[in-house]
Amino acid sequence: MKTVAQILKSKSADTVYQVRPTDSVLDALTLMAEARIGAVLVSDDDGKIVGIFTERDYARKVALMGRTSVNTPVRDVMTSAVRYVSPDQTNEECMSLMTEHRIRHLPVMKDGELVGLLSIGDLVKTIITEQQFTIDQLETYIMGGGAALVGRTPPRPS
Numbered sequence: 001m002k003t004v005a006q007i008l009k010s011k012s013a014d015t016v017y018q019v020r021p022t023d024s025v026l027d028a029l030t031l032m033a034e035a036r037i038g039a040v041l042v043s044d045d046d047g048k049i050v051g052i053f054t055e056r057d058y059a060r061k062v063a064l065m066g067r068t069s070v071n072t073p074v075r076d077v078m079t080s081a082v083r084y085v086s087p088d089q090t091n092e093e094c095m096s097l098m099t100e101h102r103i104r105h106l107p108v109m110k111d112g113e114l115v116g117l118l119s120i121g122d123l124v125k126t127i128i129t130e131q132q133f134t135i136d137q138l139e140t141y142i143m144g145g146g147a148a149l150v151g152r153t154p155p156r157p158s
Contacts (some may be wrong), residue, residue, distance in 0.1 A: 004094065004108050005087035007126050008116040016107075016117045018043045021050060021075035025062055028053050028074050038119065039105040042078045049114065051078035052105060084109045085118070091126050094118060 008014065018041045019028045028040055032055070042051035053074050061077035062069060085094055085106045094106055098120055108116040 001090045001092050002126050002130065003087065003091075004085055004089050004116075004118065007091060007118060007122055008087070008108060010126075011116075011122060014116060016041060016114060019053065019074055020044070021073065021078070023074050024070055025053075025058065025067075025072045025074055025077060026069035029058060029069060039117075041082075041107060041114070041117065042074055049082060049107060051075070051080040052082050052107070053078045054105065056104070082107060086110060087115060091123050091130075095120075095123050095127075098123070 015035075017031055017035050017037060019031060021042055021044065032038065032040055039052055039054040041049050042053055043049050051074075057077050057079055058069075061067070062072055067077070083097055083101055083103060083106060085097065085108055087108060087110050098104065098106065104120045106118045107114055108118060
């Protein structure tokens with residue numbers, strides 16, 4: 001089972017996008033569209049994370065409530081109960097946390113500092129890579145090459 005640190009290392013982009021609570025929802029959505037991401041962290045002037053704004057927040061708290069993206073500040077619609085993980089936690093722990101709290105993004109904190117952001121897509125990609133490695137090992141073993149598998153480690157997700 002991979003750790004959060006290993007998953008973050010395998011990600012091609014390590015940029016974590018952030019907006020301020022006073023930024024408009026339109027500003028946040030524009031950033032998300034340009035970066036092709038589904039969430040941005042919301043941080044105050046001191047860099048402290050005070051929330052997360054997601055596509056789900058937009059759909060449920062702006063569009064369905066008749067608010068406008070231009071006039072609504074992110075602080076009015078962000079999710080302020082942010083769940084965090086640490087780099088030493090496992091993929092399985094993250095998936096459990098996401099499932100339990102019905103969330104799709106987890107900021108990664110180490111010693112009080114933000115070090116990354118995981119999405120459910122990152123975790124699913126890792127699970128698929130690990131499962132494919134297991135399948136490949138079993139196929140090799142079944143075909144008679146069992147001794148060749150000793151000491152091999154799964155590949156990093158691409």
